[in-house]
Amino acid sequence: MRPRHWTAQAGIHLALAVGAVAILAPFGWMVMGAFTPQDQIFRDELLPDAFTFANFAEVFEEVPMLRYYLNSFVAAATIFVLQVIVCLPAAYALARLRFRGRELSLWIVLACLMVPTQVAAIPIYLMFSRVGILDTFPSLVLPFVSSAFGIFLLRQFILTIPQSVFDAARLDGARAWSTLTRVVFPLVKPALVSFGVFSFVSHWNDYFWPSVVLRSTDYATVPYGIVRFVSFESGTSYGAQMAAALLAIAPLLLGFLLAQRQFIAGFSIVSD
Template sequence: MMNDTLSPGRILRLSVLTIGAIVFLAPYIFMISTAGKAQSDIFSSSLSLIPQTWFYVENFSKALSRVSMGSLLLNGVVVCGLILIVQVVVAIPCAYAMAKLSFRAARLMMALVMLGLLVPIHATALPLYVAFDKMSALNSYFALVAPFSISVFAIFLFLQFFRGIPDDLIHAARLDGMSETGIVMRVIVPNAWPAITAFSIFSVVAHWNDLFWPLIVVTNQAYATPPLGLLYFRAAEAGDDYGALMAATLIITLPLVLAFLFAQKRFVEGITMTGLKG
């Protein structure tokens, strides 16, 4: 038991994981440290993670007063929530049809899904912007949500998961008189929560942190999302006050960290089961 615990392979794995964790956590640790420093500490010649003078209260007060932080967080929740709901509602029936129903266009649909994974939002940004401008829909939740309402990644992820659900379970539901809609709602969705949770983390993190699209379609600060609000904060209000800027960044990133910690078990389970049942 002792030899297995201290085996070279195990030590190597733990060392690699520790180094990786330090690399990924270093920016966040630096951000927490900077959020509690005065300007003199931030621009001093010596690098120290522990602030010489604790300025957390002052920096967080500036962050909350210089921009409408509550409005930014609310916009982020509304936009990410609407995008996630629409994506899941659209993706689950599509993935179910491709995984469990037989129709002629199944291979074509699969090819389109794979092709869709290769098309970034940047490639369609200009025509989408022109379309929303013609519709007078800029500076609205609709402009922020609509381009992401169909997620080919969600369809692909759910497709891989649904392929692992036994066909006998679906056949039994049909023998009981369930419609295909009933099967999706009462059989597929209750068994798909690990995959839904895993995709929810991907979707919320991606759209909460997205700056590219809001920067294009939003000029009214009333509809600003958290990353766009930070841009306004830095350019218009904060100047070179990096302590307050880091405090604002912490406030905006904290919901993502808490959400991931809360859903971590389901997230790992969903990714593992989706990968094994491909």
């Protein structure tokens, strides 16, 4: 049994290694291209003759990257705060409150998980056009104030909280709102961190919806800085484009490294 066990473990680690290489290879190529001179990117040699920071200088010369950073951060943070305000009470109600239509509401939430954002893009665009909020900050935020994934994730986490905790709060005279704010909210922080990582990454990297509702660059987000270097007439500046992509993901990597422990803890509790 022991040789068979080691063979199985070796096969698993080999498969994981191959998968890791397949995932990390494009990322490594992007990092290398960001420091490679433009005229050496398509050479057959793996490493360039010399590394350069000229691509990063070109990014900050051609694109207002700091403003795009600010727009993306404010938009993603605002969306997450509004999602917590909407999703946490909904998740608590679906997990612990008894009301008519609870099961149907849960099935509706699960059905919404299967609907891509692009399906509702045209109706939302027409509605925003009617009320005159296209090319504004609210047009970036309002479609995402609720999240079916966030409701489902938080509901599953709340279900792991022992019923005795809610019974004790009820005996102390706490009503539903007090239980939500004083008992549930402190306990679901790991799940909120996990959901926050998904929400922040999703809206930080989103190019589809901003490209639909924005007509100017006043509220443009970080992905606009990457697309600015794509040109079918003068040719794409791949070095600057990869430098812009590296600058775009740098805050996400830093944030994940800081929150990875709570991120993993949140999903571990839900999966158990």
